[in-house]
Structures are given as structure tokens and as C-alpha cells.
Amino acid sequence: MASPGAEVELLVRGQPDLAEVAPEIKAPERPAAVAGADLGWRDMEGDDRELQYGDGADEVQDGGFPAVERSRLQELLSLLGLETHQVRKLGLQDALQISSDSVRSWAPQAPRDLPWSCLRKLQALNAEARSTTVVLDLPPDARPAEKESQMEEEVIYWDSADDLSADIYSFSELPTPDTPVHPLDLLCALLLSADAFLQQEILLRMSLCQFALPLVLPDSESHAHTLLLWALRGVVRTSWAQPPRAAGSPWEDGVVLPRAPTFAFVRMEVSSNSKSQLLNALLSPGHRQRDCFWHRDLGLGTGAREIADGLVEISWSLPSGREDLDLFPEPVAFLNLRGDIGSHWPQFRLLTEVSSAVFILTDNVGEKEYRLLSSVKGSAAKFYFILSPYRGKRNSNLRFLNRLAPALRMDHAHVLVKVSSTDGARFLRRLRCILAQVARSPCRRASVEDMAHAARRLGLRVDEDCEECQRAKGRMERITRSIRDADAFRREELRLQGELWRKAARVERELCQAQWAGDPPDxxxxxxxxxxxxxxxxxxxxxxxxxxxxxxxxxxxxxxxERQYFLRWMEWGLAGAAQPRPRPPLETVLALRPRQGGAGALREHLWPEPLGVEHFLREMAQFYEAESCLVEAGKLPAGQRRFAHFPGLALELLVRGLPLELIDGSTLSTPLRWVTGLLKELHGRLGRRSRLVVLSALGVPGTGKSTLLNTMFGLRFAAGRGCGPRGAFMQLVTVAESFSQDLGCDHILVIDSGGLIGGAPATAGERFELEASLATLVMGLSNVSVVSLAETRDIPPAVVHAFLRLEKTGHTPNYQFVCQNLHGTSAPGPKPRERRPPLEPPADGGRAAAHGDKQGDGLRTLAGLAFCDPEKQHVWHIPGLWHGVPPMATVSLGYSEAVLELKRCLLENIRNGLSNPNKNIQQLIELVRRL
Structure with missing residues (x-):
């Protein structure tokens, strides 16, 4: 007699049936509600009245339920305040504008607050973004009792003798203001109400939060389920190849292109085991639990799903280069279908078409389950069962598994049993061994693009197939198909960025210095x-x-x-068509950095700049600069200008969220006429709403300032381990009209200095002078400057020098100093303002002596400014972004909370006028000319 909870071993003998029936295993007691629900179906195996699958399931779904489904979707959208966005979709500008909610921390008070709460938390990389808890302003005794939460994977049955004309949804009423909305319903509602570019941003932020991403989005109203290929194109993941393949080298790639072993987890009828909890356990290396997939025990909102059944989610296991932590030596994809496979047959068929192996969780395998699964025979996927059988169902399960074995090419190793007494750790080890064995064997490997091809064959929609997207893709391909080498393309196609450009930048710099010197010879x-x-x-x-x-x-x-599609396609097309030369190890760069000098030729050699959209815009800027210079000199009539409209084209991109170059990273110069033209166009575009506050971030590369700005404001500055553009870039953030009077400005212009401030010492000659000049320009334009410090906690000398220059003019932006824990594991701790200050005014100025007495005095003054009023929170310590080792580390809630507090402080300082007076665009143009 096998002990309770023992795993069933099915032995294959010479006949097609799986082996003799072993002694019955006692299954755990079913919950009363589920056990009662089972009574309606238990004697119906083979009955003509059973629900048919395959094509029949589609007929029932399309023929019997659409009216009810449609009303439930619309009711939920109405409850969440999203009903108006079915025609006019939510866009990025709607989600990212600054409002009164940006300066306060509040819990949602009603269901219609939930979408905006979710978007704000995703922008801030808050791990609690999936919470749908509503805080009601009602006395406890006035609130209706909450209904009992239902199981995540529960399927409700009714007896066939019941009157089916009755309301079959009576057991699960639509959410009310005091009934939790299911987090997956909220996600589906948001995505159905968002345009393609906001969908892309939502999935990118979810990826950074380490959440599982939606792959197939169900639409219960039209049944036009959509595979989100376009929305996933913006997601980039970093991983490390394990030795001996590449000696632990990092690589970055979009998630839609690489082919990988893919494992699908689905539920058939009722399962006592939660797929999502099982997947989270599988994806959690070591002892730290990762909650990639939402499940019922997270306590973030436990209402029943209304519209999310049929959702397919995807997540990846990525190697970190450490064999002790990595589950697999290569990327592996995991798919999770929400709901029963019989009710979502197209999605299940898709999973069988793209997966290396399909794991079916169920408590019962009967006649209708046998007929359903028999229809997928011939699939290249391997099939596995994870059973937790009902009491009394064991013999029936084995009988039908015996019949399924030949069709699905199964043997005893393909059937696992997990009941309450099963050793969970041992079960996970066995399951991981199966996954590793499948991944090592010759198996199907699929990319998201492959999944999109399969989805089209099965009649599912693909979001990328719209006409605008395809026209933009075709235009991109006409540009990039001939690119083989980035340097050669620049020489042949971007001709104005050659030696003439460098000479012109050098002459303009000399001209500027001569004018600043005072009374230069005519x-x-x-x-x-x-x-x-x-x-x-x-x-x-x-x-x-x-x-x-x-x-x-x-x-x-x-x-x-189409313009927005085209720009995104260009970003990806250029990244794929012209890969930069490989970078040397970081240790080599750090060892050589003190010897950097000149115009940064060594930096160009060590960090080759990839070809990007900014190079095309830079070429447009040079055509405009050259033409404007000739017009100013009277060498070209204004009526013969060909490129006067270029700033207007670039402005449209700035308004739509594309970072535009303020200082180019190659010649380290500012195209003055181009920037002035842009600002003039912006002034005309904004009209009466042209009051600006300029916020900048400066610091040496690798201190996390670009990620900080992106997290605070939802921006798209280049960040991460990849080699990004080195110029200073600007983006425009809109202030909601209802809040602009209170804040005192209509827009915030955010400037990221990129990798311009490299920390060169004063002895570095020209390099230091360039860094100091650029820091002076960026800080001189700013109302607020965020200085991001390295872990040495030294202020970059160029920033000190810029401070001294600006102090003479009386310009003192509001300074905020940020020191981030970039490498250590985050841990709960005191609030940012309570932490040990990263800056300490030097007692003897010894550290600054190497930079000269003036710099030493500047360091004292700047550090003194940071501590002049502790209540203004000039010094911030930001915990690390990750708990553990990326790429599989979980995101730190402490990072999100600290960045949100810094954002509130910055906005409060702007509102209280602690920075220099706000500028209109005409004043900003004059400042650019002066600086």
C-alpha cells in the first residue's frame, strides 16, 4: 500500500495502456464549495449533454455568452472610469503629466482611482503596482461585509438539471466600490483602454518591476484576442552567458527576437494546485521568493476575475553568469494561461504550437478531457500532467491517461502527483530536472515573433499588423537594410558629421572664448x-x-x-543593423580613466557610440546651422532657405516624448542656432502655457542618474549597461492645467547630462575645461540641479568649477545631492533625510587641494550649501534598485519610495519658489545665448 501523498508511478508495458492500477491514494479533502460544485458533473462522463471542446467551444462561447460578456466588460470599464477611453485611447501624455497627485502619497479612494494609481506606481517601479486595495472613507459599521474571496484557478459548475435560463453569474457579482477588483482585470482594462505606445510603456515598466508580462490580451466583448508583439518590442533584458561560452560577458537584447525553450503551464477544469505559485517557486533561485505571476495569496486584491480569463502571460528565467544562482545556463521562457483550456481553446492551441513542453494541472481526467486533448495529437510539444486527484477519481484518471499516452507520446515520467503531503522542495527539484532535461534536448525553440506567426495562423490578432505600423516598418527597413558598419554609414550618409563639423565646433568654441575674454582684437x-x-x-x-x-x-x-511608430522602429532597426564594437571590461576603463585628456579620443575608443536616431537629428541640425549661419552673414537670401522647417519637425518629436540633443557628445558643443530655433518653435506651440522650470541631472557615468529621472517622471533617457549616447538630452514634461497655477509653471524641461561629466581632474587640461563649460551651461539653465554622486561621494570637479562660475553671476539653482547604493543589496532602513550624509565639508580642504584653492573654496561652499538647511533635504541616499543579483533580482520597494519622496521634494521646492524664478521660453533662449 502506498503511503498517503506518494507519487503515482505508471509503468509502460507491451500494451498501449498505461500500467496496472496501483492502490488508491487518498487525496486531501476538497473545500466544501468545490466538492459540492463537483456533484453536477461527476456522473456525466461520456454524456451527450457535456460541454464540447474545440470548434464546439467556440460556438458556445460566441453563440451563448457574448451579450453577458459584453456587458461585464463595459460595466467594469465604467466602474474604473475608463469607458470614455474605448474610442479615444489613453496616451503617454495622459499618463505622465504632473498633477496635484504627484506631490502627495495617497491610497485609492474609489475604483476609478485604481488605473491612475497603477500607472503612477509602475512609473515609479513600485512592486505594489498590482495592488487594487481601495481605502474607503466610511465608518466600519457602514461598510457591507466583504464576500468570501474565491480561488485563483476556481471553476464553478452547475447541475445540468438546473434552469440555465437563470442568471448563471449570480455567484460572482460585478465589483462594487467596496468589492476588490482583481489585479489582472485592472491590467486588462488598462491595456484595452491604452494606445499602442502607452501599452509599450506599461509592459516596459512591468518588466523592470519583474512582473510577468501579458502576451495574449483577451477581449471578452469582441473575442478578438490580441498577441502583444508591438507592446513587447520595447522590453530589453540583460543577462550573462555562463562560462565557457563567453566568460561571463553581459549582453542586452529585446525579448521578442531570441529563440528560447518555452514551457507552458495551463489548467484543465479544476486544479487544487496554483499554477502561478508553482511558477513563482520555479523561478525563485535560492531562498528569495519572486512573485512574477500574481496569485491569490499576495493579498493585493482578491476579487474574482471578470475579464482576465484567457490572458496569457510570459516571463523569462535569465542567467546571471553564476552557476550557483542560475536555474538554466540560457534564457528560458514560461507561459501561463489564465482560466480553463476548454474555455480558451485558441490560446491553448497557440501554446501547443510554440512550446517545448506543456504542463497541464488538473484534478480530473475524464471522457471530455480525453477528447479535448486527443485533438492536439501530433503536436511537437511534450505533454506533462501535474495531478492532485479527487477522492475516488484516481482509477478514472489512470484509465483515461492510459488512453491518452499513445496520442501524446507520454510515459510514466510525464505524470506527476502533488497533494498536500507532497514534499514541496523535492517536487520542485524533480520539476526543474524535467525542465532542464527538455531544454538540453533537441526541442522546439520559439521567439515572440515566432509566436506571432503562429497566432496569425490560428486566427488571433497581432497588434503589430495595423497599417500605420507596417508602413513605418517598411520605411525603416529602406533606411537600415544597407547598414553593415556604423562608421561607414556615418561617412557616406551623414556627411555633415565629419571633419568639417568638428572644425566648425572648434572654431565656434574659440570664438566664444575670445568674446568672454573681454575686448578681444577685432x-x-x-x-x-x-x-x-x-x-x-x-x-x-x-x-x-x-x-x-x-x-x-x-x-x-x-x-x-505613423510618425511615432516610425521613430520606435528606427530605434530598434538601428540597434540591430549596426551593433557597436565590443567594450573592454570595466576594470580596464577605470584603470585608464586618469590618463584621459584631449577631446576624449580614448573614451571614443573604449566606448564606441552606437548609431541612433539622435545622429539623424544631429545631421538635420547641422544643415539648419549651416544655412542659418549663411543667412545671418547675408550670404544667402532668407527666401531661399530649404531647411527652415527642420526645428518644427524636431519639436513634434520632443512634444511626443523623444529626448532631443542639447549638447552633442562627439564634439562636446552646443548647436546654438538649432537649439534657439527649437525653443522658438516651442514658444509658438505652447502659446500662453509657456512658463518653464528647468530641472537637470549631473554626475559621472554609472551613478544611476538617468534611471533616477526615468523613474521620477516616466522619461526615456538612455540608461542601463549598454553603450548609450553621450550628449546632454532634454525632454518636456507637461503639468496638468488644473495644477499649473499652484505649481507656478506649465512645463518642466528635464535635462540629462548623459556621460558628459566624466570626473576629469583639473590637470586633465582641455577635457576638464570642456566638462566645466558643459556643467556651467546645464546648471546655468536650471532652476533645480540634481547632482548624482559616485560611491566615493566626491563632487565632480567640473561641477565645483561650474558652481564657482555661476556664483559670480548670482545664479544659484536649488541643489539636491543624491548618492545611490548601486551594488549592495537593499535593506529597509531610515528615511532618506535621516541617513548619514554622503557629503562632509572637508576640514582642511586637502581633498580639493589638487584642484587649486578656488576649487577647494568652491567645494566648501557647495558642501556648505547642502547642509545649510537640513529641513530642505539637500542630501539624499537612495537604496539600490535590486534585491539580489540581476537579472533575476526582485525590485526594491525602498528605491521606489525614496525616489518618490525626492520627486515630491523637488516639486515642493518648485512650488515654494526655492529655486531661481521660473523662466519663460524667451528668457531661456537668452540664457542659452549668454551661457
């Missing part, structure tokens, strides 16, 4: 102006190359949607 000024005019004339003699003309046509397209 002969010297005339000579510099003549050289500059000659260089600009040569530039203006060129015509835009074919690739640039195609790019201009793309950003000039009358359709706003």
Missing part, C-alpha cells in the same frame, strides 16, 4: 568668423543623402501615429 574675431563662415559654406554645399531624406519623410508624415 582682427582675431574677424578671422574666426571668416573661418566659421567658410566651413558652414562647405557644409551647405552638400545635399541630404538618401537615408536622411527617407528619415525626414518619416518624421514629416501627416499621421501622428
Amino acid at each position: 582682427k582675431r574675431l574677424a578671422e574666426l568668423r571668416h573661418r566659421l563662415l567658410d566651413l558652414r559654406t562647405q557644409q551647405n554645399g552638400h545635399a541630404p543623402a538618401a537615408g536622411l531624406q527617407e528619415f525626414i519623410a518619416g518624421v514629416s508624415c501627416p499621421s501622428l501615429g
